[in-house]
Amino acid sequence: MPIGVRELEILTLSAGVYSSGINFSALRAMHDWTVETLSKRPAQMQDVNSCTDEYTYAVVSIVGSSAALAEYLPDGGEIERASKAFERVVGRKIRGIVALNLSGENALLAVQAAAVLDVPVVDGDGCGRVFPLLEQTLFTLGGITAGPFVLAMPGEETITVDVAHERTEAFARFCVAAAGGWGIFFGYAMTGQQLKATTVSGSMSGLLELSGDRLPTRSRSKPRTICRGTISALEYPGHMSPHALDGIAFPSDAVSILLREEGGRSRLIRLEAHNDIFFALADGIPIATTPDQLLLVDENYRVVDIDRLVLGLRVEFVVIDAPPAWHTETGRSLAGLGSPLILQTPERSRA
């Protein structure tokens, strides 16, 4: 199936579905940059099951901050530089592109990379949601390592990194921060066979079937509404945040969000966030947790950015179930669940 400018418009609207928040300026920049590419040559989308077993596929993602992308704009050569460096370091030609996740700009990047390199974009992704760290993927669960990987930043800076898999994010973040806040990642070189075993299939075509930027109502990833409420407090515990994976602190800072629930129960909902929301309590009782995707949505049923939350804002708290692989013991561990207290929540048990 070809993905041209018309399909890109749909993807741009719907890519917020798997996002923990959207910076619309960054999304617009990525959209306009991709239109320029697709107007010359559309991308071709390929079903995961039709991928050739022995071919090499590359996983792409934006690394770093969307706000940085909106300020420090792409120079336009990042994809070519990254792909050439990646092919050089893995010693094989890229025969297809896979999105690390389909959150915001990442969905558009995968399409653009495929069009630039004239290879197919795979109809799927490596998360089924979005996590903050590069190693938090279903590929990791499948035993595939991210490195060696390449980061291409604007300003014609390109870095090839070969480190232990669990050090991927730590190195990538350091490089990207030095370069200006964001970059393009090419990594997880894998065969078609590995791809079939790990990828969430059909997620990109699922986005193309959506009519807009609202959360899906399809059964596979239908959001569950937990409650509706008004933000009554925002707390920033700063560097005291314990949220880390294998000793690697998450980027940015933690935020605690207090919601006063509307309706009969009037529970006090406490949401813990660190780039995205990872844990929810209602009157002190755990009700939802990562690896499911926890989101706040506005009146238009669009995801609200964590850094745009304000006191008095009326929101709906929804949860989208993560793919089953995330609910295995290793999946939960990779998702960063440090406390046995939150391994199973009542709402999840009932669902």
Place this chain on the structure above:
Amino acid sequence: MILSIAADERGFVSILPGTQLRAAAVVEGHHQKWNPQNLAQILNPETEGISEVRIAIEPQAGDLDFSDVSVIRLSPASSPALGPLSGWPRALAEPIRSRVRVANGGTRLLGARHAFSSHDELIKVIDDLFQAGSRVFAVAATGALSDAEPEERLAMLIRERVPNAIVVLSAEIGGVGLRERENCAILNAGLVRWAAARTSELSKAFPHAEIYIGRGSGGMVSADYFERFPMVALKSANGAILSGVIEQHSLQAAVVAIPQGDREFASLYFVNGGQVAREELNVFAGVCVNLNAFRTLQVPVDKLDGAGAEWDGLPLIRLEDAQETDADEYLRLRAAAHGLVNACVRTELTRIVYGFENGITGSLTQSITDDLSGRAITAGAHPLRLGVPRIEAAPMAYLPEGSLIVRAVLSGENR
């Protein structure tokens, strides 16, 4: 006596002296085509003793004048798809396209300079644009919200080289996102002549009155400030209407429905905590900007009819009459005038800071307060009647710990 005037998008004005009771009579009696001299005749301002006029004027696409406007972007080279004027309607961009320049410079989001702009290169760019007839300069630098110095330094050079130059800095008007902030600066530059003409007309019509202009995000600014930053008046009619409705109904949480021109659809605005919910991006003249955007939901009017007095569990305030368009206009204008009567001078700023792992410090708060106070006084606030600034700092996702986006607002009584 304070005179408030609300002008709607079709160019009509209504007049509202201070109290709501008199407002009704005056509004119904005097719908006049926009012409301040007519207003003067109607009200005879000298005998009425009008000392202050507050008006919501919205710029329209036709008000843009780019005949002597130029654009300088300070940034590393970007993809051609993302250059200055990218995404603009072709006809709007054409008059200015030959006077757009990009010079290396600006700041990375977390403070490091990309490169110090070459002094000689900047002088050459300025002289070149001056020779091409430029007198109004829109300046936008990468990372200007974390470090405005590159823009300020360029502005100083422009003023040295171009007599009476008008310089609009993106850091003074827009938000995060270089292209949209740059668009704000360019459109602002294209409106300065229009703004000067409007304030001149108003000053002639009301020679003894102080003139204040409504802001799109609520509140108001002085005529001088409006002349420098006319883009703050973008969507100011809605800003005034919504402020008025919140004030009239003492709203904390509600949905306000304002009918659109065809009356088949209405725009819903969401009031949370006494504030209208905001969005990131707005559109003016087909150009995307990051200024004065309210979150809206478009719904068919008949869906509202079925909703009764509540929308989604919240009180529904409808600024429309089921039968008469004139009545809709009256309701809107009365609300707008009410909003302006109760308005304070309001200023806003957005900054990106880093290295604040323990949250914002007293010195940062003071720095932001000083900056806001300076802006508020420039915008017409009395230096001794400034309110307490509302400063919100949120961690920026996927950036190093301690990187914060700070959004601050300060209101004050006018002089």
